[in-house]
């Protein structure tokens with residue numbers, strides 16, 4: 007029998023996914039109007055796709071970030087992942103949520119619209135280590151990262167430099183970059199672009215420019231990677247150009263961002279169907295080792311939970327984050343010190359009263375107060391596969407073996 011190596015998952019349910027963008031949905035409310043969440047979610051996209059490579063077809067935008075929260079470079083991303091995990095349900099993968107969070111966050115901050123195709127398959131293990139850059143990565147590292155993501159130099163600059171028009175650095179996440187609680191990269195962390203014209207009327211009277219590139223050109227960036235990029239003649243050329251050509255920047259930014267959100271997923275987009283074992287109404291999936299797991303609740307049942315807050319914690323566990331004993335905090339298992347490190351749960355704080363933090367083998371996830379999301383409630387009550395999968399009758403009977 008041919009069981010797919012990648013865990014089969016439900017066919018992407020576009021309706022459920024787009025429901026996240028409903029103006030009444032908390033998902034959308036967190037990022038419109040543009041807030042600090044937009045930057046955090048855009049960063050989340052990169053820290054997931056950045057572990058992938060088109061050169062060897064490993065990793066990608068695959069939700070593996072949930073197993074990588076203990077890595078130093080991912081400090082501060084646990085609250086976002088915990089929230090996103092609470093939205094996972096049949097037809098809605100973590101990776102599709104991460105990608106949607108990214109494109110929607112860009113759009114709601116005044117950035118360009120980026121095509122979004124659902125259907126990503128979630129990874130069941132972490133991506134290789136050592137692929138996501140730090141602020142002190144050298145040019146050679148940036149080049150190889152760029153090659154892994156399949157970016158041209160023009161796209162590399164648009165993405166690695168230009169994206170920092172959003173957000174900034176936090177001492178809690180990046181002590182090597184800033185000692186401030188929050189330090190914006192370009193002075194306008196929730197704005198896609200700002201022109202010279204608006205910032206300094208006297209200097210430039212035409213050609214709106216992107217603020218972040220001005221910061222880099224003036225040598226004022228807080229990221230070492232911006233300085234080394236500006237020192238490279240080819241990359242400098244793009245930094246200079248984008249500072250005066252927002253249309254070209256936007257075009258290449260969209261191209262690069264698209265490569266990141268689709269990384270190693272193109273062959274799956276909107277093409278993966280979850281097939282329940284014959285005779286069960288409850289959704290299950292079979293893994294490569296032929297175990298059948300129940301997915302009738304959010305998250306998946308599998309071993310791997312770290313039971314205690316004791317030290318040392320196990321950074322290689324599938325549970326790299328957990329709820330803190332202190333309300334409003336989450337902890338990640340630091341790969342360096344092998345201890346639980348506490349972070350303020352900014353997402354939990356922003357959600358309406360009643361949300362709770364729960365632990366699972368895939369890390370902590372945030373649970374809504376009383377009734378879960380509408381689509382999910384319907385799904386739980388359902389006895390029929392028809393309702394669960396929304397598939398025509400003929401398709402319902404197919405088994406895992408056919409794939």
Ligand code: HEM
Nearest residue numbers: 045046048049052139140141166173174175176179180231
């Ligand atoms: C050379 C590559 C890159 C380096 C060295 C880098 C480094 C950093 C660092 C050190 C931070 C501060 C994190 C914190 O302290 O909270 C940061 C923030 C951020 N990064 Fe990057 N980054 C790179 C590429 C990217 C890419 C490709 C994206 C998105 C596609 C991205 C999106 C962001 C965003 C939006 C923030 C702001 C987060 C916030 O304000 O919460 N970065 N980056």
